[in-house]
Amino acid sequence: MGYRILIADDEAMLVDILSAHLEREGYVVLRAKNSGEVMDKLGARPDLILLDINMPGMDGLELCRAIRDAVSCPILFLTARISEQDKIRGFQAGGDDYITKPFSLSELSARIAAHLRRDRRQQRDGQLITSRGLIVDLTGRRVLWEGVEIRFSRREYEVIEFLVMNQGQIFDRERMYELIWGLDAEGDSKVIKEHIRKIRQKLLEVTGQEFIETVWGMGYRWKK
16 A cells, blocks of 8 residues: 555554554554654655644644645544534644544544545645755745745745755855856856855744754755
8 A cells, every 4th residue: 555644642552553553554654752753754745644632842733734734645633632613623723634532443544544535636745855843845945934934035945955955965155056056057156155144044033943054164064
């Protein structure tokens, strides 16, 4: 079958049970116990997400809202909350289904199979790369933080895309200019320095983090 199911729940015993069951059914299981780990696993492009609402830190509703615009796969909430208003909030956050605990494994399997059959969303999620909570949507050419797009110019985005796709590798200004602008481009590689400065400023203002590292005497690299 080969579908990838991401289970996001901080209840280790439940995750063990679900993982064993889904793997027996032929699914590839990804596991996460908090929102940060979910962000890290999005790059594996899960086909469906089982998301607990009561996770530590960013809860499941907040996380769903943060990733919904970038991730089009079905999201099924797993939770003990059973009120009608809780369900409404789950659907408003972007969830596709709401499964209350306790539930039977056969019911869960049936719902997963139904959502996967219905999921014909034109592969709108395309390619995603995640980095410490930052989402780079290669198909939409967008950069997102907690569901909000950070605006970059075309060239700034191209610098980000180049570095994030080559995380950990060091590139000097001349090499980056050649690979991003092209061999026949007219201009000066010093423009890379200015783009890097603006990108850093925008990312720091929104995320409070540094993503691009200067390796003195060598160039720049995207921090893993």
